[in-house]
Amino acid sequence: MTNKKDKIIFVYPYEQQEGAINNASKIRPYMMELAFKEAFGKNLLIRNGKQRFKNIPQNGVKGLYLESINRPFFIQRIIEKDWRIFSDYWNLWRLKKRGIKLSVFYRDAFWAGDFLFENYFFLVALLLKGCFKLEWILFNKIFDIIYLPSLELADFMGEKERSKYEVLLPGCDTPKINEISPLAPKKNIQSKITLLYSGGISPPLNDISLMLDLIGGRDNIHLIIIIRKNEWDKYGSYYQWNFLNVDVIVGKDKNQLHEYYAISDACLMLYPSHSYRYLAMPYKAFEAVGFGVPLLSFSDCVMGDFIKKNKLGLSMNYEEFLQSFSHTSELLNKLQKCSNNVLCYANDNTWEHRVRQIVKDFDKKLK
Numbered sequence: 001m002t003n004k005k006d007k008i009i010f011v012y013p014y015e016q017q018e019g020a021i022n023n024a025s026k027i028r029p030y031m032m033e034l035a036f037k038e039a040f041g042k043n044l045l046i047r048n049g050k051q052r053f054k055n056i057p058q059n060g061v062k063g064l065y066l067e068s069i070n071r072p073f074f075i076q077r078i079i080e081k082d083w084r085i086f087s088d089y090w091n092l093w094r095l096k097k098r099g100i101k102l103s104v105f106y107r108d109a110f111w112a113g114d115f116l117f118e119n120y121f122f123l124v125a126l127l128l129k130g131c132f133k134l135e136w137i138l139f140n141k142i143f144d145i146i147y148l149p150s151l152e153l154a155d156f157m158g159e160k161e162r163s164k165y166e167v168l169l170p171g172c173d174t175p176k177i178n179e180i181s182p183l184a185p186k187k188n189i190q191s192k193i194t195l196l197y198s199g200g201i202s203p204p205l206n207d208i209s210l211m212l213d214l215i216g217g218r219d220n221i222h223l224i225i226i227i228r229k230n231e232w233d234k235y236g237s238y239y240q241w242n243f244l245n246v247d248v249i250v251g252k253d254k255n256q257l258h259e260y261y262a263i264s265d266a267c268l269m270l271y272p273s274h275s276y277r278y279l280a281m282p283y284k285a286f287e288a289v290g291f292g293v294p295l296l297s298f299s300d301c302v303m304g305d306f307i308k309k310n311k312l313g314l315s316m317n318y319e320e321f322l323q324s325f326s327h328t329s330e331l332l333n334k335l336q337k338c339s340n341n342v343l344c345y346a347n348d349n350t351w352e353h354r355v356r357q358i359v360k361d362f363d364k365k366l367k
Contacts, residue, residue: 006062007043008359009100010036013069013076013088015049024283027254028105028170029067035171035351036065039359050080053091056100063101063362064092066143068108072135092142101365103145103358105168107280109136109157115276118204140164144365147358149281150302156279166361170283171351172290192219193328196264196293198226198257199284201235204274209239211270214321216243220328224260226252261291266313266335269297269304270321277301289346294338296321311341 012029036044045061047053056064069076074085096102112132116125136157139146147168148154154165195215200206208225215223222245227236229251241248249260261267267288271277278301285295285303295313297304304315314334316324324331 007045007057007060008036008040008062009045009047009056009064011047011052011064011066013049013052013073024170025070028283031171031173031351032065032067032105032354035355038352039355050082053088053095056095058098061100062359062366063103064095065358066102066104068104068106070108070111072108072131074135075131089138089142096142096144101145101362102143103147103361104139104143105147106136106139107149107153108132109148109153110276110279112136112157113275115205145361150279152302153279166357168354168357169281169349170286171354172286172346172349174290174346174350192222193265193332194222194224194263195266195268195296196224196226196260196288197268197270198260198287199282201225201227201231201239203235203238204272205276207272208270210272210318211268212239212243212246214270214318214325216240216246218245218325221245221325223247224249224264226250226257226260257287258291261288261293264293265332266296267293269295269307271298271301273298273300277303281306286349289342289349292339292342292346294335294342310345311338312345313338313342 010033012033014026014029033046037046045057047056071079073088077083077085077087092102109132112129114129116128119125120128140159144164145166146164147166149167149169151162151165151167154162159165197208197211201208203209215221223243224247226249232248232250236250252260267285269282269285281303285297285307288295289312295303295307297307297313297315298321299305299308299315299317307313307315314324314331
């Protein structure tokens with residue numbers, strides 16, 4: 001890996017609080033920080049919250065890695081009641097001029113599209129869209145490496161030159177695999193199949209109506225849906241839940257999910273068609289793989305392409321799923337054939353592997 005005398009700086013603009021890690025945007029930076037700590041120990045410098053760019057050593061720093069938040073830096077400064085709204089960009093630029101290699105994981109470029117207009121008033125959405133576009137321009141000027149959830153996002157932003165962009169997917173937490181022994185047969189091949197959905201239910205991006213239409217009321221399928229309490233309180237009444245084969249679990253902590261993954265034959269990624277899905281790679285997919293559970297996704301999205309390429313489950317269109325859900329014995333057979341691929345992928349794509357990728361990329365830039 002890297003020379004242990006080289007320091008790495010890990011930056012996350014929020015203060016990390018383990019008890020408050022309840023969604024993907026917070027889990028990812030927390031897990032990355034743990035992986036960096038494991039790799040570098042005392043040679044890791046962590047800068048969180050308002051102190052994010054304070055007291056950076058003059059020498060012996062290999063690079064800086066930033067996990068961005070879901071808002072531009074200058075908006076975050078306003079929230080912090082600090083009116084030096086461009087100070088973060090200036091501080092990063094100064095570090096760059098000192099020869100420190102800078103990298104960032106930046107999924108927020110999504111919001112430079114038209115997605116915001118679905119949830120905000122027009123003028124507010126227009127202003128926010130402009131803010132994210134401005135930050136994208138500034139980041140491209142400042143950072144040596146910009147990590148994205150998919151290279152399709154660079155295309156979406158109109159970038160033709162790809163040398164600055166790399167894909168950095170979420171890691172898999174492989175100890176979970178040993179915890180639940182997912183490769184052991186869960187049931188006889190002829191018995192009812194158990195499917196799991198763990199995630200958001202907020203329309204339109206996370207609308208699960210299509211999933212309920214496909215599966216609700218089927219005697220041969222047991223569907224478990226795990227929802228955060230705040231989303232249940234806000235959107236629970238949006239859906240029809242009168243299906244005997246559907247169990248809804250509300251308010252489970254991330255550390256309480258293993259018992260549900262342990263009894264599931266596959267995890268569902270059946271989201272409605274949306275331009276966002278051509279760019280996004282849901283964290284929950286990698287959580288499921290970390291538990292050793294195959295994935296089911298629609299094929300018309302980047303997640304479906306990823307599953308097909310790595311043989312981590314099945315990606316099909318709506319009609320194909322209709323047929324497969326009517327023949328669950330055949331579906332179970334196909335899913336079990338994916339189990340070894342899921343295990344291998346999880347072992348080869350941990351959070352520690354993500355850190356190694358970042359360090360290798362720093363080394364390339366230093367040559």
